Amino acid sequence: MEGVITAVAGVLTVVLTAAAFWLSYEHLQEVAAQHGMADAVARSWAWPATVDLFIVIGELLILRASLAHRVDWWAIGLVTAGDGASIALNVAGVGQDANVLNYVVAAVPPVAALLAFGALMRQVHAYLARRTSTGVALPPSGVNAPSTPVDAAPAAVPSEPVQAAEPAPDLPSAALRIAPAPTPVTVASTLDEARSTAVDLCLPVIYPNRVDQLVRALYGTDFTQPSTARMTQAMAALGLGASDSTARTARGRVKAREPHLAAFPTAIAG
Structure with missing residues (x-):
């Protein structure tokens, strides 16, 4: 149920953001067409992007800074400037002698675009943070017991000494007594010392x-x-x-x- 609610909220947020930006963008295009760009249709449609895109860029930079656990004041300034200019131009485009409700209608789309896009970025941030927190964690190195058990039993030592194939001829018995007998290595003590370090x-x-x-x-x-x-x-x-x-x-x-x-x-x- 929580997933369904989150999905529905995300879809509605996207729809609201698109509608609010479209209303604000189209009104700003009409303002541009009424003030010097009536004969340049392509320029009148491109001009609102110089205002509204500041909101999008600033919100994306704020999202990046939030994921990095820091505050980007430059991004906040871009959002403030873009939204302030959008609201002011939408309201100013109504005219001087219009009804108060006309100003309210003109101001609602840019304000809704700011709030809706901010809510969308907040949901994206929550999703990315949740993906990061539930990612596959690397196993700790050396803290837990080793995954492969180590056989602590000592190495097998032959029960009978190894006999030489042929006795060395003409060697004095004293020389034979000089060489010490091989000492078996105790694997258990070595492993215990290694694990205890x-x-x-x-x-x-x-x-x-x-x-x-x-x-x-x-x-x-x-x-x-x-x-x-x-x-x-x-x-x-x-x-x-x-x-x-x-x-x-x-x-x-x-x-x-x-x-x-x-x-x-x-x-x-x-």
Whole structure:
């Protein structure tokens, strides 16, 4: 049901946007034809685009900035200028001695075009944000148990020593005693030590920013989210300053790049 409502609202928004822009555009064409472009039909129809397209461009730039989680004041200025000019020209085209309701009728299409197109961009933003949040997430590297179990049993060692095919002739017995017997390698202890190191449990990721790389390294020491004091101390030790805001911003970038780090327990001091 929610999907049906969203689809119907989207279709109605598109229809309203198209109708409002068409009414505003046609009225502006009539204004242009009445003021010097009566004999140039193509120019009179192209002239309203110099006003209404500012609204479309500004709204698209606002959508792009919203998806990037920032504010584009230049885009907001374009929308304001385009819609203000459209409303003013539509109202001015009615004439000086017209009825008040005539001015209202002329002002409704550009206002409706602005609101309808803004609502359309809002629905597009919600759809794109939902697609981004439900995308396939990459598996965390090194935090969970390995997907392929490792056989921790020691390698098979022959029960009987390997006999040489032929004894080496004329070798003194002392020389034979010099060579030590081969020592079997215990695979279980080696694997246990490898799994217990911070490198496997928290695989390193290279960051171009030195502060980000330092903060990322702190996650692999005691497997807790580093506190602000701990980050600033490490930064000061490497000559990277001791700004709390810089440390917290770097920690946010690291967790945004590797979301699995958010599962680490928080240190006592944040």
